[in-house]
Amino acid sequence: MYKTLHTDLTDNILTVTINRPDKLNALNKDVISELGEVVEEIYTNKDIKSAILTGAGPKAFVAGADISEFQGLSKEAGQKISAKGSDIFFRIASSPKPIAAAVNGFALGGGCELAMACHFRLCAPTAKFGQPEVNLGLIPGYGGTQRLTKLIGRGRAIEIMLTGRMVEATEAHTMGLVNYIVTEPDELLSETRKLLAIINAKAPLAIARIIECVNIAADDGPFGGFEREQEAFGECFGTEDMKEGTTAFLEKRKPRFRGA
Numbered sequence: 001m002y003k004t005l006h007t008d009l010t011d012n013i014l015t016v017t018i019n020r021p022d023k024l025n026a027l028n029k030d031v032i033s034e035l036g037e038v039v040e041e042i043y044t045n046k047d048i049k050s051a052i053l054t055g056a057g058p059k060a061f062v063a064g065a066d067i068s069e070f071q072g073l074s075k076e077a078g079q080k081i082s083a084k085g086s087d088i089f090f091r092i093a094s095s096p097k098p099i100a101a102a103v104n105g106f107a108l109g110g111g112c113e114l115a116m117a118c119h120f121r122l123c124a125p126t127a128k129f130g131q132p133e134v135n136l137g138l139i140p141g142y143g144g145t146q147r148l149t150k151l152i153g154r155g156r157a158i159e160i161m162l163t164g165r166m167v168e169a170t171e172a173h174t175m176g177l178v179n180y181i182v183t184e185p186d187e188l189l190s191e192t193r194k195l196l197a198i199i200n201a202k203a204p205l206a207i208a209r210i211i212e213c214v215n216i217a218a219d220d221g222p223f224g225g226f227e228r229e230q231e232a233f234g235e236c237f238g239t240e241d242m243k244e245g246t247t248a249f250l251e252k253r254k255p256r257f258r259g260a
């Protein structure tokens with residue numbers, strides 16, 4: 001039983017719903033650690049052939065890491081948070097069983113990164129994507145600098161991460177950030193299940209090898225840029241700008257950055 005996740009196993013598809021709708025499903029420590037547990041369940045439970053990650057409520061898939069947990073943390077603690085979340089996201093990305101993101105609303109920061117760690121993405125027309133960490137004096141810390149760049153290309157990724165702007169579903173689709181927009185929001189989960197049902201009828205050992213080889217092609221693994229991202233995320237925790245950015249968010253005001 002999970003505290004922050006709701007799970008449902010039907011027709012060999014495990015639907016995992018992140019369930020903190022009052023906080024727009026922000027990834028606090030409990031959600032991160034339960035995501036780690038549920039991924040292991042996906043790996044080991046023979047009744048599960050594939051999985052869906054989605055968010056509870058009409059507004060958000062996941063609105064990012066829980067900013068309230070970042071207050072007063074050291075550089076080292078920041079790096080540890082990034083390393084822990086990144087490890088779990090690597091387990092998602094390298095799962096031998098397909099994991100799809102059904103993006104039902106905001107997919108921001110860690111939410112966009114979680115969706116990108118999945119093997120593919122479907123979204124509602126109301127979905128909004130983005131890496132707004134720069135607004136907090138931070139950078140993406142769960143693989144976003146790497147996976148967004150690989151999915152949509154360097155120029156678009158840099159612009160999105162430097163402006164922190166939100167990307168609507170249609171633009172996300174044009175960029176290749178999502179595979180499909182499901183026009184009827186109520187049908188997002190059923191359409192995702194239909195796609196996974198097609199895959200579930202294929203040969204599991206071949207599926208696992210396709211995922212493995214594609215990840216090699218995409219350099220999706222705990223090295224290089226991913227490692228530097230975790231270190232750089234930690235470095236931001238040592239800055240006044242990050243303290244100002246996160247405090248301003250929690251106080252619901254605009255931040256005043258000084259470059260220190």
Ligand code: COA
Nearest residue numbers: 022023024026063064065066067068106108109110132133
């Ligand atoms: N961490 C912690 N709490 C968050 C959160 C996050 N990433 N995102 C939203 N929340 C909380 C809000 O603080 C608010 O809590 P409250 O009701 O106790 O005040 C609640 O969720 C609802 O969010 P709110 O901001 O009131 O909704 P909105 O519709 O006005 O705005 C967003 C929606 C997504 C634009 C806005 O919540 C936002 O910018 N969130 C942060 C996104 C972000 O920077 N993510 C990266 C984090 S590293």
